[in-house]
Amino acid sequence: MIEVYFSKAIEPVIIQKELDNYMVSYPKLTLVNKEKKDEYVTSHKVLLEGLLWILKKVSRDGKVLPEI
Numbered sequence: 457m458i459e460v461y462f463s464k465a466i467e468p469v470i471i472q473k474e475l476d477n478y479m480v481s482y483p484k485l486t487l488v489n490k491e492k493k494d495e496y497v498t499s500h501k502v503l504l505e506g507l508l509w510i511l512k513k514v515s516r517d518g519k520v521l522p523e524i
Contacts, residue, residue: 460511464518467496469511478502482510483519494519 459468470481481498502510513520 462515462518465514466518469514471507474501478507480507480510482514485519485521487522
């Protein structure tokens, strides 16, 4: 298990290697009925490209933001 901390993020990204993919826990902003909600989510079976995308978003914005 690896914990990655970013200065803009309140919580770390936690990465755990599985067979040929990753389990990743990370901060995420979701929109529920047009209201913003900060969550800490876990995604399973994430490929390397997805892991790198998550790390880039959290590094830049402090969390994964919703696609608009």
